[in-house]
Amino acid sequence: MNAASAPSKLYSDDVSLIVVLLDANPFFWASSAAAAGDSASSHHPTTTLPFSKLLNHVIPLLNSLLLLNQLNQVVLVATGVNSCGYIYDSGDGGGGSGCGSVPAICSEILRRLEEFVVKDRLQGKGPDKVVATGVSSLLSGSLSLALGFSDPELDIHSLGQILCLQGSPDGPEQYVAVMNAIFSAQRSMIPIDSCVMGVQHSAFLQQASYITGGVYLKPQQLDGLFQYLSAVFATDLQSRNFLQLPKPAGVDFRASCFCHKKTIDMGYVCSVCLSIFCKHHKKCSTCGSDFSQGPTDANASTDRKRKTSEVQP
Amino acid sequence: MSGSVEVQRRFDLAGMGEEATRRRRRGGEEDDEEEEDEDERGMEAWERAYADERSWEDLQEDESGLLRPIDTKTLVHAQYRRRLLQKSAASAASRIQKGLIRYLYLVVDLSRAASETDYRPSRMVAVAKCAEAFIREFFDQNPLSHIGLVTIKDGVAHRLTDIGGSPESQIKALMGKLECSGDASLQNALELIHGYLSQIPSYGHREVLILYSARNTCDPGDIMETIKNCKNAKIRCSVIGLSAEIFICKHLCEETGGSYTVALDESHFKELLLEHAPPPPAIAEYAAANLIKMGFPQRGAEGVIAICSCHKDVKIGGGYTCPRCKARVCELPAECRICGLTLVSSPHLARSYHHLFPVTPFNEVSSVVPFKLSQKLAQTCYGCQQSLLSHGSKPAPHVSCPKCNQRFCLDCDIYIHESLHNCPGCESHRSSTT
Numbered sequence: 001m002n003a004a005s006a007p008s009k010l011y012s013d014d015v016s017l018i019v020v021l022l023d024a025n026p027f028f029w030a031s032s033a034a035a036a037g038d039s040a041s042s043h044h045p046t047t048t049l050p051f052s053k054l055l056n057h058v059i060p061l062l063n064s065l066l067l068l069n070q071l072n073q074v075v076l077v078a079t080g081v082n083s084c085g086y087i088y089d090s091g092d093g094g095g096g097s098g099c100g101s102v103p104a105i106c107s108e109i110l111r112r113l114e115e116f117v118v119k120d121r122l123q124g125k126g127p128d129k130v131v132a133t134g135v136s137s138l139l140s141g142s143l144s145l146a147l148g149f150s151d152p153e154l155d156i157h158s159l160g161q162i163l164c165l166q167g168s169p170d171g172p173e174q175y176v177a178v179m180n181a182i183f184s185a186q187r188s189m190i191p192i193d194s195c196v197m198g199v200q201h202s203a204f205l206q207q208a209s210y211i212t213g214g215v216y217l218k219p220q221q222l223d224g225l226f227q228y229l230s231a232v233f234a235t236d237l238q239s240r241n242f243l244q245l246p247k248p249a250g251v252d253f254r255a256s257c258f259c260h261k262k263t264i265d266m267g268y269v270c271s272v273c274l275s276i277f278c279k280h281h282k283k284c285s286t287c288g289s290d291f292s293q294g295p296t297d298a299n300a301s302t303d304r305k306r307k308t309s310e311v312q313p
Numbered sequence: 314m315s316g317s318v319e320v321q322r323r324f325d326l327a328g329m330g331e332e333a334t335r336r337r338r339r340g341g342e343e344d345d346e347e348e349e350d351e352d353e354r355g356m357e358a359w360e361r362a363y364a365d366e367r368s369w370e371d372l373q374e375d376e377s378g379l380l381r382p383i384d385t386k387t388l389v390h391a392q393y394r395r396r397l398l399q400k401s402a403a404s405a406a407s408r409i410q411k412g413l414i415r416y417l418y419l420v421v422d423l424s425r426a427a428s429e430t431d432y433r434p435s436r437m438v439a440v441a442k443c444a445e446a447f448i449r450e451f452f453d454q455n456p457l458s459h460i461g462l463v464t465i466k467d468g469v470a471h472r473l474t475d476i477g478g479s480p481e482s483q484i485k486a487l488m489g490k491l492e493c494s495g496d497a498s499l500q501n502a503l504e505l506i507h508g509y510l511s512q513i514p515s516y517g518h519r520e521v522l523i524l525y526s527a528r529n530t531c532d533p534g535d536i537m538e539t540i541k542n543c544k545n546a547k548i549r550c551s552v553i554g555l556s557a558e559i560f561i562c563k564h565l566c567e568e569t570g571g572s573y574t575v576a577l578d579e580s581h582f583k584e585l586l587l588e589h590a591p592p593p594p595a596i597a598e599y600a601a602a603n604l605i606k607m608g609f610p611q612r613g614a615e616g617v618i619a620i621c622s623c624h625k626d627v628k629i630g631g632g633y634t635c636p637r638c639k640a641r642v643c644e645l646p647a648e649c650r651i652c653g654l655t656l657v658s659s660p661h662l663a664r665s666y667h668h669l670f671p672v673t674p675f676n677e678v679s680s681v682v683p684f685k686l687s688q689k690l691a692q693t694c695y696g697c698q699q700s701l702l703s704h705g706s707k708p709a710p711h712v713s714c715p716k717c718n719q720r721f722c723l724d725c726d727i728y729i730h731e732s733l734h735n736c737p738g739c740e741s742h743r744s745s746t747t
Contacts, residue, residue, distance in 0.1 A: 084741035086698065123742070141741030148696030148725055148737050176670055179663035180734040187453075187732055207660060210612070251612040253633070253645075255659030265611070265636035266654070268604040271516035273669050274413050274457065274662045280604055286669060289602030 015071040016236045019146040021164045022058060022087070024078040024117055025137040028168035028198065029054075049197065049222040055113075057225040058165065059106055065234055066090055075149060078113060079142040079166075080120035081135055086145070087112045136171030139164070139204060143181040143192075150190055160190040162214075163233050167197040170204045172261040182208045191215075193233050197222060203252040203263070210251045217246050258286060390710075390723045397674050397730055412518035413592050413665050415458035416476060417451070418506045419444060419522050421487065423466040424497035426527040426556065432579050436526045436555055437493050443583045444524065445484050450590040452480045454668070456661040457646065459517075461509070462487055463502055467495030468531045470502040476509065478646065497525070499561065500532035503539045503550070511546055516603045519548040521571075522589055525562060526555045536561065544569050549593070553585050592668055608636045608654045610645070622650040633658070667734035675712035675726055695738050696725030714738050 033050035065074050073091040077084060088109050143162070150160030162185065185192055191214035194205035201218060209216035219228045235243060254265045257278040268277045273287040283290055356364065372380045421440060432439035451460060461476035462483055474486045502523065510519040521543075530536065543550055543565075551571035552562040558575050566573035572589075576582030610633035613619065621628050622640040632641045638652040646657040693700055694711065701711050701722060713720045719738030721729065729736060 082743040089698070138741055138743060140735060141737065144733060144735040144737040144740045145696075147733055148728065149698060174740075176663065176666045177735045177740050179660065180667050182660070183664055184733040184735075211660060247615040248612075250614040253611055253658040253660065254609045255662065264609070266606070266608045269607045269657075269662065271414055271603045271605055272412070274665055275669075276659075276662065277604070284602065284604075291602055291604045 015069055016065070016161050017073045017075070017150050018065055018161045018163060019075045019077060019150055020058070020062065021077050021079050021139075021142045021146060021162065021166070022113075023137050023165055023167045023197075024051075024080050024113065024120070025135065025168040026117065026121070027081065027135045028137070032167065032197075049225065054165075054197070054225070055110070057229060059109060060226055061229045061234060062088075062090075062109075063102055063105070064230055068234065068236070075146070076109065077142045077145055078116045078120075079137045079139060080116065081137055082123040083120050084138050084141040084145055085116050085119070087116060135168065136174070137166075137168045138174070139166065139171070140174040140177035140181060143178060143185075143208075147181055147184055147188070147190065150188075160188065161237065162190060162192045164192060164194040164205055164208070165197065166194060166202055166205055169198060169200060170202055172256040172263065174204075175256050175261075178204050178208070182211050185212045191237065193217075195219065195225075195229065195233060197225075201252065203254065206248065206251045207253065210248055215245050216248055390727065393727055393731075394674075394677070412520075412594075413455060413457065413668070414517050415455050415520055415592060416461075416510060416513045416517045417458065417520040417522060418461045418463055418476070418510065419448070419524070420463045420465065420470075420502050420506070421524050422497050422526045422555075423464045423491070423493040424495055424527045425493060426497065427493040429526070432555070432582070437491055439579050439582070440524050440526070440555070441487055441491055443579075443586050444487060446583065447586045447590060448480050448483050448487075450587055452478070454590050454665065455592055456664040457657065463506060464490060465497045465499075465502050466493060468498045468501065469495075470498060470505045472505060472509070476513075496529070496531035497527035498532050499523070499525075499530040499565070500534060500536040500539050503536075503543055503565075507539070507542055507546055507548065510548055516605070518593075519546065520593075521548055521550045523550065523552045523562075524555070524586070525552050525559070528556045528559060530561060540565050540568050551589060553582065553589075555582065592665070605655060608649070608656045609659050610634050610636055610642070610656050612658075613641070623647065672730055672734055672736050673715055674730070675714050675721060678711050678713050678720065694722040694725055695719035696721050696729065717742060 029051035062074050062076065066072055073089070075086065075090070076088040078087050088105070090105075143164075146162050150162070182192065185208070190212065192205070192208040192212045193214040194202065194209050194216050196202045196205060196216070196218040206216050208214070215232055217228060217232055219225060232245060235245075254263050255267070255276050256263045257267055258275045259277050259279075259281070262278055264276070264278050268280055269275070270277070270284040270287065270289060270291075272289045273284065275284060275286040281291065371382055373382070374380060421444060423437060427435070427437040427440065429436050448460060451458065457478075459476045459478050460480075460483055462473040464471050464473050473490055474483050477483070503521070506521050510521075513519065548569060549571045550565050550569040552566055552573050554562060554573070554575040556575075558573075563573050565571070574585045576585055613630065613632045613634060615630040618627060618629050619632060619641045620626065621632055621643050623643050628641070628643065632643055633645055633656065634641055635649040635652065635654060635656060637654050638649060640649055640651040642649060642656060646655070646661055648654070649656055692702055699722060701709055701720060709722070711720050711722050712726045714736050717736065717738035719736075
């Protein structure tokens with residue numbers, strides 16, 4: 001497994017640099033809050049959580065990460081719909097938040113988050129923005145930011161770690177960018193942990209955690225989110241060798257095709273540029289290669305023959 | 314198969330090509346090995362220390378004539394920018410067609426010349442070390458490609474490993490066979506590889522990369538004929554020389570469309586070798602474009618018991634399920650034993666996409682920008698959030714993305730283009746990603 005590669009960085013101290021990516025997608029959290037209201041009335045086990053409650057879980061997590069080791073550094077990055085931004089950095093020398101008292105940090109985070117959400121909404125206000133229900137947030141952007149920040153060349157004194165708190169569904173158009181970020185994290189041996197709070201599993205984050213040797217978890221009961229976060233994700237990389245962490249329950253390795261951005265489990269791959277298509281094309285839209293010879297797969301051609309012979313009689 | 318020891322032609326080539334500008338012991342150029350050894354003995358130990366290490370090259374004279382160590386950071390960055398701009402210029406000129414499915418034979422010269430010690434500790438060890446780095450980098454950048462190893466020794470070419478997709482087994486095979494003796498034979502190596510590479514599928518790009526230590530080749534027949542055969546078989550041959558430029562190597566590379574370079578020292582050699590890791594621009598008639606039908610299986614949950622089709626054995630957990638016939642296979646990439654579908658995981662393919670959608674090179678922001686203007690813009694690097702002001706209020710050299718106008722420090726610039734392949738600025742704004 002890839003997990004074996006992560007601890008090979010030799011550090012005597014278990015100081016961590018943890019970048020937390022918080023999904024701040026108002027569309028997802030609004031629908032989540034609405035669903036939570038419904039389920040509360042029908043005494044259904046809570047599988048959803050409003051954003052304000054989520055912060056009650058996340059801010060204590062940040063504080064406990066700082067408590068675990070006073071050299072730990074925590075960075076909070078918000079993932080919006082139209083933009084991403086830094087919210088809080090504990091290594092910022094206070095950053096105007098006083099000398100790090102807990103209430104001061106809390107109010108600082110809340111204030112910056114509020115500013116971020118307002119700014120994010122303003123950027124999205126264009127004449128041609130049509131808001132669909134399944135709007136995804138910019139995971140690729142926040143991952144890139146987090147990786148830029150924890151680039152091992154810059155900071156060789158602590159182990160980088162990325163924790164994604166993701167709710168909204170994947171955006172297939174970010175596929176290439178997200179994969180690039182994942183491979184870069186793998187090369188720098190930065191594990192990407194993911195905690196998915198949405199209804200569906202996130203294929204991007206499943207792959208991210210699998211490839212980088214991080215932990216992927218989709219909590220059943222969001223009421224006790226803090227317990228999950230503190231027990232699973234707050235552990236440093238050295239301690240993980242001795243813990244029983246959740247095992248991945250299957251990873252979705254399907255690709256999304258370049259032509260319709262659909263997720264497919266079988267498709268055609270251009271031999272020149274490895275672009276993925278969901279059906280046979282005459283010409284590759286990425287590299288312009290001409291596929292006049294037809295598919296090479298022997299079975300595919302026999303399939304076709306079978307079909308035509310069925311049509312004839 | 315190519316074990317003929319009959320020597321008909323001997324290219325003693327030291328005098329034929331231009332001399333590469335590499336350090337040389339005085340004399341010994343046109344002489345044989347033994348005399349060179351004597352020559353080395355003639356130099357005193359303290360003399361050799363200076364001749365080999367060339368410690369004065371680490372120093373540089375500044376404007377006032379003072380000696381100071383070379384500012385490696387800006388130098389490295391300048392070098393990297395030159396490479397980057399070259400690359401982007403090349404890809405802009407032609408359409409983005411790259412040979413991404415490569416079948417490459419790496420030829421390691423283990424003739425007598427490989428035991429020379431001008432590379433530390435010897436050419437052979439230096440080559441093996443760099444080859445290991447190259448093989449890893451190669452598979453990182455060309456996920457669906459294959460590599461095989463061939464060694465030349467005692468005038469005979471020997472296939473060390475079958476062409477395959479696993480970096481570990483190749484490296485292990487190479488490290489276990491590090492002994493050198495005898496002469497090098499370019500022709501035998503090419504003939505051997507020609508035989509193997511003619512069997513691969515038509516969409517694959519055939520390549521040979523020769524790491525050549527010797528200054529001569531000891532061939533059983535007409536090498537020109539072999540070169541012509543390689544050209545007809547569309548095998549792209551590249552050579553990296555360790556000693557001097559040799560006519561026959563240059564001719565081989567020119568004929569087959571490869572590149573010929575000669576290394577100056579170990580770091581240069583590594584640089585030259587790693588330049589072969591990114592896929593070369595595809596030559597249109599070299600490989601037929603094709604659509605290959607592939608399946609993207611899902612990984613099974615841990616703890617699920619299934620019988621795999623490759624070992625016909627009961628396996629607990631792991632494994633992948635073929636999307637067409639639902640058979641279980643243990644590893645990817647593979648071919649399904651039941652329905653014959655090529656099974657890959659999408660991360661395999663996605664590893665190479667940054668070749669197709671590269672990040673545009675950033676513009677250098679000159680530090681002579683009027684201070685007021687630069688103050689208005691962000692003063693921290695968008696990537697690492699470090700201040701771009703070096704000391705006092707003078708901005709350090711930095712770059713900006715032409716698309717999103719965010720500013721980055723030099724470290725982040727290299728990181729973004731070499732490893733991340735995403736511009737954090739462009740990615741964090743929706744309008745520019747869609």
